[in-house]
Amino acid sequence: MLIPGSIPNKEPLIRVGLILPEDKLTSIVVSFSDSQFYEIETGNQLHPSCKNSDQLTINCDNGKLVIPELGIIDTSLKIIPSIPDENPSLILNGIPTGRGFHWEKQIRASYWGTMEFSIQDGKMMAVNELPLEAYLKCVATSEMSALCPPEFLKAQTIVARSWLLANIEQKHRHLGFDICNDDCCQRYQGMTHCTDASIQSANATFGEVIMFDDRICDARYSKSCGGISENFEHVWDGEPIPYLVSIVDEDENGVPFCSPEIVSETSLKTYIGDVDEKGKYYRWTYEATQDELVQSLQDKRNIYVEKIHDLIPLQKGRSGRITDLLITYEDNQRDDQKIKIHSEYEIRNIMSPSFLFSSAFTIEKTEDGNFLLHGKGWGHGVGLCQIGALGMALEGHTCSDILAAYFPPANLKKLYS
Numbered sequence: 001m002l003i004p005g006s007i008p009n010k011e012p013l014i015r016v017g018l019i020l021p022e023d024k025l026t027s028i029v030v031s032f033s034d035s036q037f038y039e040i041e042t043g044n045q046l047h048p049s050c051k052n053s054d055q056l057t058i059n060c061d062n063g064k065l066v067i068p069e070l071g072i073i074d075t076s077l078k079i080i081p082s083i084p085d086e087n088p089s090l091i092l093n094g095i096p097t098g099r100g101f102h103w104e105k106q107i108r109a110s111y112w113g114t115m116e117f118s119i120q121d122g123k124m125m126a127v128n129e130l131p132l133e134a135y136l137k138c139v140a141t142s143e144m145s146a147l148c149p150p151e152f153l154k155a156q157t158i159v160a161r162s163w164l165l166a167n168i169e170q171k172h173r174h175l176g177f178d179i180c181n182d183d184c185c186q187r188y189q190g191m192t193h194c195t196d197a198s199i200q201s202a203n204a205t206f207g208e209v210i211m212f213d214d215r216i217c218d219a220r221y222s223k224s225c226g227g228i229s230e231n232f233e234h235v236w237d238g239e240p241i242p243y244l245v246s247i248v249d250e251d252e253n254g255v256p257f258c259s260p261e262i263v264s265e266t267s268l269k270t271y272i273g274d275v276d277e278k279g280k281y282y283r284w285t286y287e288a289t290q291d292e293l294v295q296s297l298q299d300k301r302n303i304y305v306e307k308i309h310d311l312i313p314l315q316k317g318r319s320g321r322i323t324d325l326l327i328t329y330e331d332n333q334r335d336d337q338k339i340k341i342h343s344e345y346e347i348r349n350i351m352s353p354s355f356l357f358s359s360a361f362t363i364e365k366t367e368d369g370n371f372l373l374h375g376k377g378w379g380h381g382v383g384l385c386q387i388g389a390l391g392m393a394l395e396g397h398t399c400s401d402i403l404a405a406y407f408p409p410a411n412l413k414k415l416y417s
Contacts, residue, residue: 002167002178007216010416011207012132014164015177016188018095018111019126026124029093030079031055033110037088040070041078058117060124065117076118089191090115092126097189099182101355109190120175127177128190136161137202138194142187144386145271146195152393153201155402158412159384160186162209162219165415205399207416210407212243217410221384223272224281225249225319226360226377227256229406234317235344235380243407246318249388257391258282258377271390281378281387286361288351288371296350297327303339306330311363311371314340319381320360322347344380383407 001015019025032038035054040047047070058077059066066073081088089110098104113130140156141148148156164179164186172180179185210217218241220232232244255261259282263271268281290308297303307330314324325341327350341347344359351359351373361375378387384406392402403412 001173001176002165004167004170008165008415013129014132014135014179016128016130016135017125017172017175017177017180018092018128019124020175020180021120021123021125022099023096024123025060025094027057027059028124028126029055029057030115031091031093033089037081037083038090039080039082040072041080042072042074042076047072058124060119063119063122065119065124076116079115081114087112095181097182097187099184101183107189107192109192111190125175132161132164133202133206135188137199138190139186139188140201141193141195141198142189144390146193146197147270148390149393150197150201151397151399151402152390153197154205154399155384155389156386157201158205158208158210158399158403159219159221161205162217165209166216166218168218208412208414210403210410211413212410217243217407219384219407220244220380220382221386222379222381224258224378224387225381225385226282226358227258228319229383229385230317230319230321230381232382234321234323235382243410244382245408247406247408249385251395256282256388257395258385258388262391262394263387268387282376284357284375286352286356286373286375288373290369292353293351296353300350301339304332306332306334307369309336310365313363320376321381322359322361
């Protein structure tokens with residue numbers, strides 16, 4: 001695993017969680033590009049490649065991992081490429097993606113490297129261990145389409161590498177891996193979206209990161225800032241970070257790079273990630289109904305509500321993202337109550353059953369008591385605006401221009417070759 005605060009001088013191995021205990025998967029089908037290139041390790045025993053089938057089923061049964069085809073029963077196992085120079089891959093069918101978001105689904109994806117299965121709290125877990133640069137060849141075009149301009153893909157790759165190596169959040173360290181495969185960390189769908197374009201962007205930027213004050217930047221990014229990005233401290237708890245500051249995302253004519261005037265809603269469909277919803281990212285309207293909000297407060301806060309009276313923004317960041325929202329309501333005893341929702345993430349979580357696009361919205365109460373939310377942007381809005389960076393690249397700006405625009409005081413540096 002990556003060491004917090006360290007700056008590598010050679011390419012590291014990383015560990016990516018693909019199946020988490022929260023997924024509650026009880027079975028997964030594994031296929032091979034060529035089974036002769038793989039061995040299965042369980043405990044003290046090594047199962048040679050000649051015994052592998054082209055397809056195996058791994059079941060979770062009473063706290064054990066079971067492979068019926070090979071008669072294997074154990075609490076952990078590794079599927080290891082025995083001839084890694086041949087770049088063999090294995091395929092998992094039914095990998096969760098978009099956990100908790102409106103685009104949640106299961107996908108079929110291929111992976112390089114070692115696949116480690118284990119039992120955690122009685123549930124199946126799978127971790128992909130592979131070289132960092134191999135991982136990055138899959139990330140830029142999991143986040144966005146391979147049809148994006150090369151300068152955008154290079155910038156996205158450098159930002160993804162920087163965020164991972166900065167290793168600040170460590171959300172899953174207790175589970176024994178560096179990051180997960182999802183939007184919670186960084187979208188990684190294996191080789192499914194690995195293309196010549198993504199390989200070229202990883203190779204062209206091999207080992208490059210952005211740095212500030214002799215540290216690798218914790219380079220955040222989201223789909224669309226909506227025209228103005230947000231300060232770090234308005235989205236997450238913590239002190240201000242000099243390179244994660246609000247910027248006006250406009251060209252020399254005052255046109256926002258992420259707006260439909262530069263990246264039309266029609267063309268955007270060809271540039272965004274495969275699992276992204278094909279909706280409006282710059283400006284949108286969403287109706288939060290009484291029924292949805294009442295159910296949301298019950299499910300997510302264990303608060304029983306008869307009726308929502310009002311939604312009152314208490315504090316906003318520079319981009320217009322609401323960071324504190326007051327909800328006034330009538331409880332099931334007919335008493336007036338109020339609750340303050342803190343953080344843009346929790347506001348988005350409460351306001352929609354499938355996670356609201358952004359907390360940058362104004363509120364219009366309808367005659368029937370529902371709330372029309374007129375919003376902008378998609379995601380938290382801190383750091384790189386992916387659609388804005390795409391707009392910059394489409395207008396001829398370079399990778400260096402893009403990084404300088406979204407991370408103003410940071411510098412580009414090559415850590416290893």
